[in-house]
Amino acid sequence: MPQAITPESPFCTITQLVREHARERPDEPAMCDEQQALSWQALDRLMDRVAAALQRDGLHPGDAIAICAQNSVRYAALYLGALRAGVVVAPMAPSVTAESLAQMVHDAQAQRMFADTRTRELLPPGVTVVWLDAAADPGSEAGPAFDDWLAPAGVAPQAVDVPAEATFNIIYSSGTTGTPKGIVQSHGMRWQHVCRGARYGYSTQTRTLLSTPLYSNTTLVVFFPTLAFGGCVHLMSKFDAHRYLETAAAKRITHTMLVPVQYQRIMALPEFERYDLSAFHMKFCTSAPFQATIKADVLARWPGGLVEFYGMTEGGGTCILNAHEHPNKLHTVGQPAPGHDIRLIDEEGHELPAGAMGEVVGRSGAMMAGYHRQPAKTREVEWFDAAGQRFIRTGDVGRFDEDGFLVLMDRRKDMVISGGFNIYPSDLEALLRQHPAVDDVAVVGVPSVQWGETPVAFVVRRAGHATEEVQLMAWHNAQSGKTQRLAAVQFIDELPRSAIGKVLKRELRERLQTPVP
Numbered sequence: 001m002p003q004a005i006t007p008e009s010p011f012c013t014i015t016q017l018v019r020e021h022a023r024e025r026p027d028e029p030a031m032c033d034e035q036q037a038l039s040w041q042a043l044d045r046l047m048d049r050v051a052a053a054l055q056r057d058g059l060h061p062g063d064a065i066a067i068c069a070q071n072s073v074r075y076a077a078l079y080l081g082a083l084r085a086g087v088v089v090a091p092m093a094p095s096v097t098a099e100s101l102a103q104m105v106h107d108a109q110a111q112r113m114f115a116d117t118r119t120r121e122l123l124p125p126g127v128t129v130v131w132l133d134a135a136a137d138p139g140s141e142a143g144p145a146f147d148d149w150l151a152p153a154g155v156a157p158q159a160v161d162v163p164a165e166a167t168f169n170i171i172y173s174s175g176t177t178g179t180p181k182g183i184v185q186s187h188g189m190r191w192q193h194v195c196r197g198a199r200y201g202y203s204t205q206t207r208t209l210l211s212t213p214l215y216s217n218t219t220l221v222v223f224f225p226t227l228a229f230g231g232c233v234h235l236m237s238k239f240d241a242h243r244y245l246e247t248a249a250a251k252r253i254t255h256t257m258l259v260p261v262q263y264q265r266i267m268a269l270p271e272f273e274r275y276d277l278s279a280f281h282m283k284f285c286t287s288a289p290f291q292a293t294i295k296a297d298v299l300a301r302w303p304g305g306l307v308e309f310y311g312m313t314e315g316g317g318t319c320i321l322n323a324h325e326h327p328n329k330l331h332t333v334g335q336p337a338p339g340h341d342i343r344l345i346d347e348e349g350h351e352l353p354a355g356a357m358g359e360v361v362g363r364s365g366a367m368m369a370g371y372h373r374q375p376a377k378t379r380e381v382e383w384f385d386a387a388g389q390r391f392i393r394t395g396d397v398g399r400f401d402e403d404g405f406l407v408l409m410d411r412r413k414d415m416v417i418s419g420g421f422n423i424y425p426s427d428l429e430a431l432l433r434q435h436p437a438v439d440d441v442a443v444v445g446v447p448s449v450q451w452g453e454t455p456v457a458f459v460v461r462r463a464g465h466a467t468e469e470v471q472l473m474a475w476h477n478a479q480s481g482k483t484q485r486l487a488a489v490q491f492i493d494e495l496p497r498s499a500i501g502k503v504l505k506r507e508l509r510e511r512l513q514t515p516v517p
């Protein structure tokens with residue numbers, strides 16, 4: 001049996017752990033999707049065929065491949081097989097524009113492109129593609145089908161030594177703030193995520209359900225630990241609240257990662273109580289603000305623990321809220337993880353004393369090497385303390401409470417400066433959510449002739465409520481200080497979100513380019 005993983009375990013590659021599980025438990029399930037399932041032995045052999053095919057095609061350790069596809073067992077096996085060959089994986093979002101995808105492929109210097117036919121229209125012209133889905137035409141001039149591209153069964157790849165500092169993947173930022181940047185993560189950084197999993201009950205009996213995309217770090221921080229500990233991963237190609245609950249109940253799921261909007265949609269289902277979720281051991285959440293009221297609802301009605309991770313794909317410092325252990329701290333994102341150094345700095349980069357509010361910076365053993373081929377952008381997010389230690393800037397504004405729990409105020413870039421006063425949109429959003437007509441809301445700052453900036457609320461109105469925009473604005477402003485009053489309320493059918501649930505406030509701002517009074 002593979003040696004037990006602890007938070008202090010020495011570095012090991014995840015692909016080597018897969019090999020050990022395949023030797024010890026060859027016929028037990030390793031992963032599945034809606035169409036296919038793989039045992040540990042089958043996964044290990046498929047990874048070998050992927051690694052051998054990449055080596056046959058001339059890829060060397062440190063070279064990169066790009067993947068643009070929906071979740072599937074083949075996608076996961078390709079990812080792992082590339083890592084076995086020392087090849088860097090650059091997973092890319094099928095939701096981006098064709099122009100953005102071309103930029104990312106170029107930035108990653110990808111030697112091979114893998115996709116499914118659902119992303120065909122996005123692909124750069126002239127690029128030869130290996131098609132991951134079975135529907136691909138093996139005779140297509142655009143490239144071979146995955147099964148035809150693979151090395152023959154039984155072919156062993158050349159062994160590759162992969163050190164901890166070698167690049168594991170390049171994760172492209174979600175694009176909520178503009179052009180995506182390639183975040184370079186090492187094998188050592190990923191190993192830190194695996195070792196952290198020892199605290200959350202991962203084992204060979206783990207059954208993890210994932211409906212967030214494999215190109216997102218949100219998914220990968222649970223996907224890789226599950227496999228490293230010998231559990232089984234169930235992949236959903238697309239999230240659907242009903243289908244999620246059906247799968248969770250039928251497969252006796254023990255672990256999951258969901259983003260806040262997914263928890264919101266699941267908990268809102270009238271039939272939620274009908275599903276047997278008693279097998280759950282631990283549920284995780286990250287990537288976007290998680291309302292305290294939803295956390296409380298999950299704790300009350302969904303068995304198992306609830307853990308919120310606060311941090312960045314870039315790494316640095318992580319805060320962890322074990323919500324089931326601290327139900328009185330649901331308004332926070334928890335305390336710094338063991339071995340993580342979280343501090344607050346002011347606008348000039350000076351470290352702030354306890355109790356002050358400032359930008360969150362963090363340092364840990366899990367930090368990106370930098371943004372791929374963008375040293376200037378890397379320097380922008382780095383902060384060094386008096387001892388010369390490197391920290392990553394989050395762009396979030398927060399403060400520590402008296403017990404050392406971090407309370408987030410807002411994104412620094414989202415803060416509205418109106419007439420010289422700082423306005424935190426999260427405060428206004430929290431008040432608006434108390435109104436019975438508000439189902440969802442986002443507040444952004446827009447140009448103002450009189451104040452420089454002023455807050456405007458975009459609101460998804462709850463079904464069955466006839467409240468008008470001017471009525472809702474009057475209700476809010478009657479309860480707010482003068483500097484926090486809204487200049488306008490606009491009803492919207494749905495807030496624009498990224499695939500992992502982040503509200504795209506940039507898109508909302510672009511709707512109101514004309515300054516308001």
